[in-house]
Amino acid sequence: MTAVSRDGEGGGVGGESGFDLRQPALLGVVALTLSYLSVLYHVTDVVGGSTTLLLVVGATLALATVLGRFLRVRSALVLTALILGGGLAAYFFSVPASNRALFTVERVVSDTVALLTGLSVLRLTKAGTWALAIAPGPVFLSWYLAVRRKYVWSVVVGGGALVFFVLTGDAGTTTTLFGVVGAAAAVGLATLGDRSAWAAQLDTLALVLAAMVVLSATLSVVPGGAAQPLLQDRGSPTVESSLVSSNDQVNILGSIRLSPEVRFEVRSDSREYWQTAAYDRYTGDGWVRSGEDEAYSGRLGGPPGSSRTVVQNVEAKTQMSALPAAWRPVKVDGISESSLRVTHQGSVVTTETLETNDSFQVRSEVPRYTREQLRRSGDDYPDRVAENYLQLPGTTSDRVREQAAEIAGNETNAYDKARAIERYLESSKEYSLTVQRPDGDITESFLFEMDAGYCTYYATSMVVMLRSQGVPARFVTGYTSGQQVADDKYVVRGLDSHAWVQIYFPEVGWVDFDPTPGDARENAENARLEEARQNQAEGVDTDETTPETPTPGEEDTETPTPGEEDTETSTPGEENATNQSTTNRSTLNPNRILSDAAGGGSSAATSPVTTPDSSGGLPSLPSRETLGVGLALMVGLAAGARRTGATTRVARFVWMYYQGARRDPTTDTERAFGRLEYLLERQYRPRRPRETPRSYLTALSKVGLDERATEVGRLYERAHYGPGVSRDEADRAIELVDELVREQLPVVGRRRN
Structure with missing residues (x-):
């Protein structure tokens, strides 16, 4: 008796119902499977490596191929449920025991809804374990159904997995298009049992494929799934709109512009960098803030070592949805506690939007330390710090690691390693806002292929190089101190938005480092501000700011002498001043910096940002995704025209x-x-x-x-x-x-x- 008669459901061995790798519809299932597996591959690669995932998927496919020849569908569904249950149990026990109490039914439902409305899988603390737990379920059931030639149901299972990753935002345009084409091809070819009918129906299949491709590329599945930026930016991106936000990820961009408008004022007895977010997970082309946000409980813990209290009174001069503050914030007043959340990295964010002239107060405990104390701090890092802040993608190239080792390998402590890498980046690269966004890994491109970049490139490269040398570091965004208008008052503009580095030192906590060339950055900012004033742009000055008012980086910033290195330092401004005193500025080109900031004499606020090769050259080609969608549209139009006569x-x-x-x-x-x-x-x-x-x-x-x-x-x-x-x-x-x-x-x- 054949498998068909035993099962009563079709899909046996041999004859027309036997499994045949040459079936065209099977190729569509393969494409669909590869599309959502590529997302899981990326997730596991980001957190350290994908070898285990490949082994798990390979074993799952082999099991589905064998069992698909005789296992009944009902039994396969039960087995799939057991596979998923076992994977989720493994994920549960991989979470630290202190966090397992959070796995309530309400929390699991809340997290699932969050994933389905734009929360990236990479934000999960144990994202790699989650990917390994989830992968076998849809792979087994989808491939089992394909083995039994139930291609439509196979596509339903695989398509559901792909849709899930589209909803989380982890499946990009190319991945989605590839999966859609595979799904449509599997369904279309499965319905053409008679191979002689293929040619007659090929135009119908092409029309359906083209429609699905174009729709998947042009329709937004989850409107508003991502968090809203701090400032609503129009036109070409600014440094501020790409960095300073309460969003859960930062993507590295190409050319950007500076915004000279005033954003907020700070009253503080100490000049600091005003931090808004920290990011721990490097993806190769950007940063993700992992972990769940927790409710604000009234007061947070300070750094592990000595600290000094800095009180900041912040007044918004435009709408804001982030809370700039010196690291480390421990208390926030003036904002409803119910709207405050604490990120896994220790920053405080708000779910409400601050209106113009709204104000709040932040109390921060800023770490106190000496350089010698940092040199002696050792490498006895807490488990949580070592686990989260030494992460690098498994595909990080050996030449990045070798370059970092060559620059800092001879140093014996984390502080000197950091200073060596910081000096190298400051002196070996020019500062420019006009760059071509590279393909592939950002750090590798910046170190070996690019001559210039801006803060995100410098900070990203420093964090990656430090992590490759076993030094916990993270990517931080916010604002520099701004324009000082009184002994305790600072006016902060959009052009002060910035990215820098924090390094963890035992018994001290997180300490700021800034590898971006300070003089070059300030030259670009000052040129943009002067241009805006000459154009009489609105919102670039307050009653207290005039062109004659000293700005940070001029007479207010003192450069310590070498004999002052062992005195206590705790502010980014002081640390950065020391860094600048040792930087070889002869490698910088001031004329190029001024041109980048001012757009070559045109208004940077209204003129489009161009790349270095844009003048006199051929226009840039559309992206591969755009070309692919355009080709699909043309094929669809041709097929539709042929089909309709x-x-x-x-x-x-x-x-x-x-x-x-x-x-x-x-x-x-x-x-x-x-x-x-x-x-x-x-x-x-x-x-x-x-x-x-x-x-x-x-x-x-x-x-x-x-x-x-x-x-x-x-x-x-x-x-x-x-x-x-x-x-x-x-x-x-x-x-x-x-x-x-x-x-x-x-x-x-x-x-x-």
Whole structure:
């Protein structure tokens, strides 16, 4: 008895229902499976490596292939549930025991909803373990159903997995398009059991594929799934809109511009960097803030070592949805506690939007330390710090690690390693806002292929290089101190938005480092501000800010002497000043910096940002995704036109209206008569079988046939049956038919009118 009769569900061994790797529909299932597995591969690669995932998927596919030959569908569904349950149990026990109490039914439902509305899988603390737990379920069931030739149900399972990752935002455009094409191909080819019908139905399949591709690329599945940025930016991106936000990830961009508008004012007895977010997980092309946000409980813990209290009173000068503060914030007043959340990295964020002139107060405990204390701090890092802040993608290249080792490998402590890498980046790269966003890993591109970049490139590269040397570090965003207008007051503009580095030192906590060349950055900011003032732009000054007011980086920033290195330092401004004193500024090009900031003399606020190769060169090509969607659209239009007969009608119209190039008189006369015959068929009736052209025209003459048609018939008889026609006679036949076509074809008549 065959598997078909045992199961009663189809899909046995041998015959038409046997498993055959050559089945075209199976290729569509493979493409769909690869699409959502590529997301899981990326997740596991980001957190350290994908070898285990590949082994798990390979074993799952082998199991599904074997069991698909005899296991009943109901049994397969039960087995799939057991596989998923076992994976989720493994994920549960991988979470630290202190966090397992959070796995309540309410919390699990809340997290699931969050994933389905734009929360990236990479934000999960144990994202790699989660990926390994989830992968076997859909892979097993989808492939099992494909083995049994239940391709539509296989696509339903695999498509559900892909849709899930589209909803989380982890499946990009290319991945989604690839999966959609695979799903449509599997379903379409599965319905064409007779291979002789493929050619006849190919245009239908092409039309469906094109429609799905275009729709998946142009429709937003989850509107508003991502967090809203701090400031609503219009036009080309600014440093601020790409960095300073309460969002859960930062993507590294290409060319950007500076915004000179005032954002907020700070009253503080200490100049600091005003931090808004910290990011721990490096993806190769950006940063993700992992972990769940917790409710604010009224007061947070300070750094592990000595600290000094810094009180900041912040007043918004525009709408804001982030809370800039010196690290480390421990208490926030002036904002409803119910709207405050604490990130896994220790930053405080708000779920509400601050309006203009709203104010709040932050109390921060800023770490106190000496350089010698940092050198002696050792490497006894807490488990949580080592686990979260030494992460690098498994695909991080060896030459990045080797470069970091060459620069800092001879140093014996984390502080000197950090200073060596910081100095190297400051002195080896130029500062520019006009860069081409590289493909591939950002750090590798910046170190080995790019001559210049801005803060995100510098900070990203420093964090990656430090992690490769076993030093916990993280990517931080916020604002520099801004323009000082009084002893304790700072005016902060959009152009002060910045990215820098924090390094963890035992018994001290997180300490700020800034590898971006300070002088070059300030030159760009000052040039942009001056340009905005000359253009009389609104919102760039307050009553206390004038061009004559000293700005940070001029007389307010003192450079410590070498003998002051062992004194206590705790502010980024002081640390950065020391860094600048040791930087070789001869590698920087001030003229290029001014051009980058001011847009070559044009208004940077309104002019589009260009890349270094844009002047005098060819326009840049569209992205591969855009080209792919455009190609799919053209294929779909062609298939739709063929399916509806539009191509045939257009070709017939062109053939009727244009005689075409002249050939020999006989051929031209015969073609002219063919056009006439089609015209008469539309106006009267088609010529019957065995009815001669003369009999046909004679019959039509009884109902009012135009004499010109009769003349063309006579010329045709001479050309086709008689001695032939001259060139003039052939041209006469063409002319007569042209006249009849122009007079009698409705679409042509409207065109002439």
